Amino acid sequence: MSSSPTRFDRGHTDDLMTFLTASPSPYHAVATAAERLEKAGFRQVEETAAWDGAAGGRYVVRGGAIVAWHVPEGAAAHTPFRIVGAHTDSPNLRVKPQPDSGAHGWRQVAVEIYGGPLLNSWLDRDLGLAGRLTLRDGSHRLVDVGRPLLRVPQLAIHLDRGVNEGLKLDRQRHMQPVWGLGDDVHEGDLIGFLAEEAGLDAEDVAGWDLMVHSVEPPAYLGRDRELLAAPRLDNLLSVHACTAALAAVATAGPTSHIPVMAAFDHEENGSESDTGAQGPLLGTVLERSVYARGGTYEDRARAFAGTVCLSSDVGHAVHPNYAERHDPTHRPRPNGGPILKVNVNQRYATDGEGRAVFTAACEEAGVPWQSFVSNNDLPCGTTIGPITAARHGIRTIDIGVACLSMHSARELCGADDPHHLANALTAFLK
Structure with a gap:
C-alpha cells in the first residue's frame, strides 16, 4: 500500500490566488510554475543541449x-510515465501588431479576440496589460501593468434602449479598449510605454505578445467564503494543482514510474502550435527522456504503452438559473470534488478503464469526486485529452473542477475544490 499523499487544505486555495495574480499571461504562468519547481529541486534543461x-x-x-518530469533513482529506460496535463492560456483580448489606435479624442489599443471569451464580461471592467516583449537580441522580457490601464466602455442605455433585450457586440468595432485622451495617435506609443514599464529602451523591442487582463484580485465569496471568484481559473487552477502535485511527489520519495507535468499553450484556439498539445513538445520530451537513459525504440514503445495521463481542465457546474442546459442525471456541484468528464463521441478521452484509474486516485487521496456529461441537445467542448491520447497513443482521462461563468473575465468555483483536485493529482502521480 502506498504512503498517504500530501494533503492540501484551504491554504492551497490561498496559494492558488497568489499564483493567479502572479500569472496574468501564459508566459507569466510558466515562469511562476518554473520558480516553484526550482524550489522543489528541479532544474531547467535547454532543448538545444544534450x-x-x-x-x-x-x-x-x-x-x-x-513540461516537467522527475526521474527516480534506478529508473529503467522502459519505465512508464504518469502525466498530469493542463493549459496555460485563457480567452481574452490580445494586442495587434499595430496597437496604437483611437478616434474622436480617445486613445485606444487595437486588440484581437483570442479564443472564445464571454465578450460582455470584459465591458466596463478595469483592465491591465501583460505578456512578453521580444528584444532584438532574441531574448524576452516579461511585462505586467497590473493596475487599471484600459477599459472597454459599454454604450449607455439611453443610446441603446433595447440593450436589456439582448446585447449584441461587434467583435471589431465594440471591443477596442480606451487608455487615454488625445487627438493625435502616434505609432509606438503603447510599446514605448510598456518598454519603459519593463525598464527597457523602446528601440530594443522587436516584437511582443501582449494581452489584456482584469486587475480585480481573486477573492473568496459567500457568507461562509465557500466560493472563489477569480480570473483565469480556466485553466490556471489546473496548472497550479499540477505544479503542486508534481513538487509534492518529487520530494516525497521514489515512485515506480516517472511523474510528469505538461502545461500547454493555445488550447483555447485548437492547440495547433509548437507549444500546444497538437504539437510535438510532449512526445519529444518523453522520447528524449527514454533515450537519455540509454533506451531504444522498443523501450520507448514499452514506456508509452504503460503511460497514463490525467488531462485536467475546468468543467461546468450546474447553473441555478439555467438548470435546463445541463444533463438531468449528472449535476456537478461546487465543493463536490473533481469531476470525471465523459463524452462517447471522444470530445473527452475518458473510458471505463480510465474511470477506474481516476476513482482509485480519489479513494487514495480521500477526496470526493463527481461525473460530468453534457446535455445531449448541446454541443460538448473538448480539451487536450483526446489530442494527447490520439497523438501519443497514451491512455488519457479527462477530469477537472466544476465552475460557473467559464470563459468570463472572472470565473467562479468552490473554494475547496482546488485542493481536492491537487490531492487527487498527487495520489495519481504517486
Whole structure:
C-alpha cells in the first residue's frame, strides 16, 4: 500500500490566488510554475543541449508551455510515465501588431479576440496589460501593468434602449479598449510605454505578445467564503494543482514510474502550435527522456504503452438559473470534488478503464469526486485529452473542477475544490 499523499487544505486555495495574480499571461504562468519547481529541486534543461539520464527533476520551457518530469533513482529506460496535463492560456483580448489606435479624442489599443471569451464580461471592467516583449537580441522580457490601464466602455442605455433585450457586440468595432485622451495617435506609443514599464529602451523591442487582463484580485465569496471568484481559473487552477502535485511527489520519495507535468499553450484556439498539445513538445520530451537513459525504440514503445495521463481542465457546474442546459442525471456541484468528464463521441478521452484509474486516485487521496456529461441537445467542448491520447497513443482521462461563468473575465468555483483536485493529482502521480 502506498504512503498517504500530501494533503492540501484551504491554504492551497490561498496559494492558488497568489499564483493567479502572479500569472496574468501564459508566459507569466510558466515562469511562476518554473520558480516553484526550482524550489522543489528541479532544474531547467535547454532543448538545444544534450540531456543526461541521471535521476532528479527537470523541466523544459517553450514560450507559454512547460513540461516537467522527475526521474527516480534506478529508473529503467522502459519505465512508464504518469502525466498530469493542463493549459496555460485563457480567452481574452490580445494586442495587434499595430496597437496604437483611437478616434474622436480617445486613445485606444487595437486588440484581437483570442479564443472564445464571454465578450460582455470584459465591458466596463478595469483592465491591465501583460505578456512578453521580444528584444532584438532574441531574448524576452516579461511585462505586467497590473493596475487599471484600459477599459472597454459599454454604450449607455439611453443610446441603446433595447440593450436589456439582448446585447449584441461587434467583435471589431465594440471591443477596442480606451487608455487615454488625445487627438493625435502616434505609432509606438503603447510599446514605448510598456518598454519603459519593463525598464527597457523602446528601440530594443522587436516584437511582443501582449494581452489584456482584469486587475480585480481573486477573492473568496459567500457568507461562509465557500466560493472563489477569480480570473483565469480556466485553466490556471489546473496548472497550479499540477505544479503542486508534481513538487509534492518529487520530494516525497521514489515512485515506480516517472511523474510528469505538461502545461500547454493555445488550447483555447485548437492547440495547433509548437507549444500546444497538437504539437510535438510532449512526445519529444518523453522520447528524449527514454533515450537519455540509454533506451531504444522498443523501450520507448514499452514506456508509452504503460503511460497514463490525467488531462485536467475546468468543467461546468450546474447553473441555478439555467438548470435546463445541463444533463438531468449528472449535476456537478461546487465543493463536490473533481469531476470525471465523459463524452462517447471522444470530445473527452475518458473510458471505463480510465474511470477506474481516476476513482482509485480519489479513494487514495480521500477526496470526493463527481461525473460530468453534457446535455445531449448541446454541443460538448473538448480539451487536450483526446489530442494527447490520439497523438501519443497514451491512455488519457479527462477530469477537472466544476465552475460557473467559464470563459468570463472572472470565473467562479468552490473554494475547496482546488485542493481536492491537487490531492487527487498527487495520489495519481504517486
